[in-house]
Amino acid sequence: MAYVPETQILDLKPEHLYPQGRDLRPEFFQHQRTPLMSRETPVASIGSCFAREIKDYLVEKGFNYLQTATGKNARHGSAAWDRVYNTFCLLQEFERAIEGFEPHERFWELDGKLLDPYRKKVEWRDRAHAEEELELHRVTAREAITRAEVMIITVGLTEIWYSKVDGSVFFQVPPAPIFDPELHAFRNSTVDENLGNLESIHRVFKKGNPEGKIIITVSPVPLRATFREQNVVVANTTSKATLVVATQQFVANHDDVYYFPSYELVTTVIPKAFERDNRHVKRRTVRKIMKAFEAMYVE
Numbered sequence: 449m450a451y452v453p454e455t456q457i458l459d460l461k462p463e464h465l466y467p468q469g470r471d472l473r474p475e476f477f478q479h480q481r482t483p484l485m486s487r488e489t490p491v492a493s494i495g496s497c498f499a500r501e502i503k504d505y506l507v508e509k510g511f512n513y514l515q516t517a518t519g520k521n522a523r524h525g526s527a528a529w530d531r532v533y534n535t536f537c538l539l540q541e542f543e544r545a546i547e548g549f550e551p552h553e554r555f556w557e558l559d560g561k562l563l564d565p566y567r568k569k570v571e572w573r574d575r576a577h578a579e580e581e582l583e584l585h586r587v588t589a590r591e592a593i594t595r596a597e598v599m600i601i602t603v604g605l606t607e608i609w610y611s612k613v614d615g616s617v618f619f620q621v622p623p624a625p626i627f628d629p630e631l632h633a634f635r636n637s638t639v640d641e642n643l644g645n646l647e648s649i650h651r652v653f654k655k656g657n658p659e660g661k662i663i664i665t666v667s668p669v670p671l672r673a674t675f676r677e678q679n680v681v682v683a684n685t686t687s688k689a690t691l692v693v694a695t696q697q698f699v700a701n702h703d704d705v706y707y708f709p710s711y712e713l714v715t716t717v718i719p720k721a722f723e724r725d726n727r728h729v730k731r732r733t734v735r736k737i738m739k740a741f742e743a744m745y746v747e
Contacts, residue, residue, distance in 0.1 A: 492526035493601025526592035535645035536617035545589035643692035668714030
């Protein structure tokens with residue numbers, strides 16, 4: 449009997465076989481081409497620090513990027529979300545904009561200022577200013593979410609600091625003068641928890657924007673530090689693997705959610721992708737990533 453390659457028996461396509469040599473390049477992902485948007489399509493974004501790289505590229509290349517808020521806290525996304533690292537805080541921001549988010553711990557008071565426990569580097573001079581900014585943020589965040597035909601979400605890590613009172617998740621560990629072990633705690637989240645958050649984000653997003661689509665990606669930027677009793681490189685690998693599994697299942701559950709492999713491009717495909725700090729991606733790396741994005745999703 450003549451030998452028949454498994455590619456014929458199983459009808460394997462080229463993208464099902466791991467590429468060899470120079471075939472392992474960004475173009476390898478173009479088989480997934482699904483034109484979702486043009487340069488005129490209203491697109492918004494939210495997420496971890498890599499989200500800013502995506503935003504900057506879209507703005508530079510003349511895409512119809514929705515910017516509904518201004519100021520330093522709007523630098524990383526469409527509204528004043530600043531950097532949003534985990535799926536818990538992402539869900540809280542979608543809820544705040546569409547359904548309402550009323551946590552037990554509303555403010556942190558530190559050095560004569562009020563801090564937002566749920567958004568990075570957001571601070572107010574007094575309670576009146578806080579209430580005013582929070583309402584403006586709710587309105588501008590809602591505008592970004594409801595107007596976007598495509599929402600790009602970047603997820604970054606799985607370690608969380610949270611309130612023991614109501615389970616709300618902070619953007620970081622509470623500052624030392626505020627930290628109270630009776631009220632605050634740390635844990636590492638699971639695949640099921642992150643998938644559950646993404647499903648809730650989808651529900652809230654579609655409530656405010658029934659026709660909107662989601663492109664989700666895992667940030668390639670590693671953890672700066674870990675709060676676990678574990679080597680930070682191992683902790684980062686576990687964290688990213690957890691998010692990849694959760695996002696892949698999320699995509700499989702919906703026909704209006706799409707996965708963009710920025711994590712895989714940086715960690716596996718593009719050589720010498722990081723700056724000398726081994727965490728932030730080089731400008732040329734961003735360009736290669738976003739060219740792959742255009743090839744996959746732009747008309």
